[in-house]
Amino acid sequence: MSLRSRGFTLLELLVVVSIIALATAGVGIAMRDSGQTLVEREAARLAALLESARAQSRGGGIPVVWRANPRGFQFEGLPPSAQATLPSQWLDSGTAVRGNGVLVLGPEPLIGRQQVLITHQAFPERTLSVATDGVRPFTVETVQ
Template structure:
């Protein structure tokens, strides 16, 4: 009798499955860093805006957030509070689209406001950090 040498269908399926799982793992590990960085910047900005909004309401002092060429700044907070808040993006490639000035208080209702941020490496991808004036600032992709 002849014995044919080769692989069984089950062995081939197992190898193909292992290759597929390895490909998915590599794809997830190599996720676009500028996209991840932009999402991180937007979430950080939303948290900073909420922090400044709470400080404005607590002190009764009007606070503004303004984009600058180097990053951004908070205006109106007491000197100690302003020093505690950052003034630059984590990634120098992050930019604000348009001239964004947000008024953060001291009134509890501030009106709808938004800021659009993007990354120089992917100018077509923009995230919106916005509030309707009642709810906290949230991050959403620009449609």
């Protein structure tokens, strides 16, 4: 009868350490800062909406203005059917615009450099810019 040593093999220990490392990484990703995520989501959505309205303005040859208001925002100049397809409220009621809340979207292909600053009332230190140089599409940029 031989004495067999008790314990774990190196392979078993490596598997357990790998599982712990993957679980820790998953938890770290899941616990991402909700304030930053909220503002990023609103800014990305606004950039897409602005590009949609800009395309409709160019296609129809009509001037379109985006204007922030206390309850959300509105697109002025679009026909009623087009306005019905575009939302007029933020995803979260705490989202706000800092500074200038008016953007001219067309109908000219070159609209000039414009930006709007998006923030959240609960996270005022987190501000993102939705901006264009007048030629390229609106993009989300971090405010320094």
